[in-house]
Amino acid sequence: MKIERRTVQFHRDTANLFFHILTRCNLKCRHCYINPAQHGAGILDQETIQAWLHVFAGGKRMDRHGKIQSNRQARDINLVFLGGEPTMNPALPEAIKTARGLGYASVTVDTNGYLFHDILDKVTPEEVDYFSFSLDGSTPKVNDAIRGKGSFDACTRGLARAGELGFSVSVIFTASRMNIEDLEYMPALLEGFGVKRFFIQVIGIRGNPAKQGEDRLQLKRDEWESIVPDVAARAARKGMHCTYPKVFLSLEEEFACAGLVADNFFVFPNGRVYTCPLCEDYPIHAYEIRKDVLKERQLITERDLYALRIPEGCVMNRVLHPGNIPYDELGNPIGRIACCMLKEEVLPAGGRA
Numbered sequence: 001m002k003i004e005r006r007t008v009q010f011h012r013d014t015a016n017l018f019f020h021i022l023t024r025c026n027l028k029c030r031h032c033y034i035n036p037a038q039h040g041a042g043i044l045d046q047e048t049i050q051a052w053l054h055v056f057a058g059g060k061r062m063d064r065h066g067k068i069q070s071n072r073q074a075r076d077i078n079l080v081f082l083g084g085e086p087t088m089n090p091a092l093p094e095a096i097k098t099a100r101g102l103g104y105a106s107v108t109v110d111t112n113g114y115l116f117h118d119i120l121d122k123v124t125p126e127e128v129d130y131f132s133f134s135l136d137g138s139t140p141k142v143n144d145a146i147r148g149k150g151s152f153d154a155c156t157r158g159l160a161r162a163g164e165l166g167f168s169v170s171v172i173f174t175a176s177r178m179n180i181e182d183l184e185y186m187p188a189l190l191e192g193f194g195v196k197r198f199f200i201q202v203i204g205i206r207g208n209p210a211k212q213g214e215d216r217l218q219l220k221r222d223e224w225e226s227i228v229p230d231v232a233a234r235a236a237r238k239g240m241h242c243t244y245p246k247v248f249l250s251l252e253e254e255f256a257c258a259g260l261v262a263d264n265f266f267v268f269p270n271g272r273v274y275t276c277p278l279c280e281d282y283p284i285h286a287y288e289i290r291k292d293v294l295k296e297r298q299l300i301t302e303r304d305l306y307a308l309r310i311p312e313g314c315v316m317n318r319v320l321h322p323g324n325i326p327y328d329e330l331g332n333p334i335g336r337i338a339c340c341m342l343k344e345e346v347l348p349a350g351g352r353a
């Protein structure tokens with residue numbers, strides 16, 4: 001099967017809303033980025049979730065000077081419900097129905113596969129575009145060492161059941177030193193479950209890994225570039241649409257910060273709204289939701305940092321992970337780090353998953 005590769009450039013036509021409806025979870029994955037001290041420990045109730053879905057779908061936004069504008073319409077926003085484990089929130093089915101009713105462009109649920117509160121029996125394939133399952137290994141041995149005992153079986157059981165009920169399913173694999181050698185076995189496993197989209201993520205040193213000092217889990221450039229594009233191609237040849245972060249840029253390639261040129265909102269139960277995931281461990285969120293208004297915060301927030309132009313590319317990466325930038329003997333960077341939201345796609349030629 002012929003495949004095609006492309007870089008997915010940022011554009012302003014659509015926005016992405018990553019809505020964490022709780023931070024609680026039944027698992028304790030080693031790379032989990034959830035940070036209740038920063039994100040809140042509450043479970044959003046149905047009323048609040050509905051109000052916040054309305055805020056982003058044409059509701060009010062207030063800038064630093066108190067000027068009120070309307071947010072974009074729901075039809076231009078891709079919505080992802082996540083947590084914590086979002087299916088642990090009993091309000092999720094109603095939240096999905098509300099989002100559909102408001103006309104969000106797409107509705108995805110990211111899950112660890114335990115599928116609490118019989119979620120698959122309370123929503124329909126017409127209401128959910130994708131259930132996206134997190135699986136970090138092709139065997140219980142590899143996966144469970146990262147995500148916890150029994151999680152491989154639970155996840156693959158959930159994946160199979162979702163497929164049987166007619167839901168579209170995708171899988172997210174978070175690559176690190178613990179499982180990169182196993183990545184090559186994933187396409188064959190996922191093909192058997194009818195997976196349409198395969199997302200390969202790279203471990204970020206936030207949340208749990210940062211607390212445990214596990215920066216040794218991070219992959220080096222040659223490990224990433226020698227394995228991931230090949231596995232993505234293999235998945236595409238099996239008919240899957242595979243996406244992975246670009247991570248490294250040559251000096252000739254154009255750099256863009258999504259915080260400046262795209263609309264991405266990462267919403268947490270305590271009302272914090274970030275526009276860059278790398279900033280989520282710090283109280284520098286650009287917005288907060290107050291009285292059902294998306295309010296821009298005063299100086300200094302993440303948005304004030306994006307405008308700092310540096311030869312290394314991503315400002316937040318330079319602050320948080322300076323070790324992954326290569327320099328020459330004069331101290332000039334010989335490569336740049338891309339925005340963490342810049343993706344490469346590999347898919348069957350002419351195919352759209």
Ligand code: SF4
Pocket residue numbers: 025026027028029031032033034083084085112134
């Ligand atoms: S399933 Fe997700 S939210 Fe839960 S511990 Fe794992 S990474 Fe964190």
Ligand code: SF4
Pocket residue numbers: 256257258259260275276277278306313314315316317338339340341
């Ligand atoms: S990851 Fe870097 S480049 Fe992307 S939005 Fe954040 S600061 Fe900007």
